[in-house]
Amino acid sequence: MSKYYNRIRKPLFTNKFILAGIIIILVDFAIGIVGAFWTPYPVSETFGISLPPSSAHILGTDEFGHDVLSVMMASTLPSLIVGISVGALIAIISTLIGLFGGYYGGKISGVIIDILTITALTIPGVILLVIIEAYFRAASSTINITLSYIIVVIGLAITSWAFGAKQIRAQVLSISKRDYIIASRLIGEKSWRIIFNQILPSILPLTVAQLLFGVLYGILSLITAEFWGVLPTNINNLGTMLFFISSNGAYLSNQWWWILGAIIPIMILGAGLGILNIGIDEFIDPRLKEVKPKVIPEKIVIPEEQEIIEVPMLGNYKNRK
Template sequence: MTAFVDTAARSPRSMAWARRRRAFGSFCRDFSRSRSGMFGLGFLVVIIVLALLAPVLAPAWMLDVTKLLDQPRFAPPSLDHPLGTDDQGRELWVRMIWGARVSLLVGFAATAVSMIIGTVVGIAAGHFTGWTGGLLMRIIDFFLVLPSLILAIVLSVVLSRGVWTIVIAIGLTSWAGTARVVRAQTLSVESRDYIERARVLGAGHWHIIVKHLLPAVLPLVLANTTLTVGSAIIAESTLSFLGLGDATLQSWGSVLKNSMDVSAATAGYWWYVLVPGIAIVLVVLAFTLVGRAVETIVNPTLRSR
């Protein structure tokens, strides 16, 4: 029995998982040393917790204008109204908490779509040679030069209006940068000796991609993911600000659009504009801090500096 356990412990699969656990532990230790990364992560955790607890902290009836007839409109920030009220008497802090749910959902979901497409196309463009790799590179170049915001606007107008339409529009227009980075890393890995050794031993395309290329590019994909979430949140806010979002749901972009509709900036209702604007800036900054910290860890060149 002991011999069997020792043999299993020394199996290639168990050794691989042991290396991954050590690598993950080392990554966590390195990340914990980054003050900016930890600050950004802590801020994001607070925002995510508030968004998840929105039904508890701010029940849905607090957004129903028919139940807020006694609420003052355009009330400035005070003890009674911490972030002020909007043109319909709704508390801005309530709208911001509920809006965080939509903005974060779109940010994470659109980034997931973008990362999946970019990783698959990037690995394929770097691994396959000949006309296949050339065709994939031309597709990547096309999406790189195409104005992504304009394409996202077109998709949002053509498709039925809703949150998932925005997710698809952002995801389908923001993957090219990731694909370019993944392709460069794939070409670097392809030139290493163990890839050639795997080919000589009879490894097929699927084995090389899954066992060797994908684990090698995942750290860069992870670093790029944290940076892309912030861009996706900005894109969602832009589309909602332009009136292309779901009018029945709260988002930070829709709050900004409402403030524009009532000319809050020129009428002196500064809190109506600043609150959602600062929230977007802080969340995007937090994702950027986390992304830079992760990029510093996974990129040996930056880590050496």
């Protein structure tokens, strides 16, 4: 497996889209990490209400007088942590279930996988978040922020792994029938070595795709839950910002700087993940790279027709006997 990673490392990190996507995502993380330790003003400090952007407040202030840039910086990292955690958990669950379900195959394995995936696909995430919200309301005096995030991550992950697991299982079923896998079984290679050293590198692109999907899904689900007021609003994250933007009518009062402060980290992350996905697609299928068009000459020289010379027949064919 190490040979596989050494072979793909150079072409993987020389792809311009992959590098650009990673840099953009790191910019978003840099905003969140800096905001966890330093902000231009304390988040709880208040100034004038709904002040437009100025040299003192680059993104103005909100309806409560808080500096929007400070609130945005403090809210970015928690949202990113939830997104990365949900994405990693979805990728791990879907990959493991797809790997083992596809490798061992059989009708029993197929039935078990189908039951699990159908169960996961039929659990609405919104209803699960409502249940989580009821738990928060009942235990609001004892629950801490860390535990609340853990519950959200687990709740979102267990409703989102099934589709990826079915894709990976279908791919593994095909790979397991190839000659080199059959040969490894015949020589007595251990199953776990075949799965992780030979099959896993082949389905790694699908795992990365599940990770990217899970990150974006986790962040957007957290923001949606906070925006609807399903989760507690005393936690700094981008969803809380949008909740207060909506509940205080920032759209109607034209407080565009407040809205901009909430969506800037989302836009940066979305752009980074989109560009990164393009690069991964190009790495998986090099045919997607731009093909330079062939140079067509401006003028095509057509050779002049040569004069046809008629050669007379020598004698009559009928008389040649």
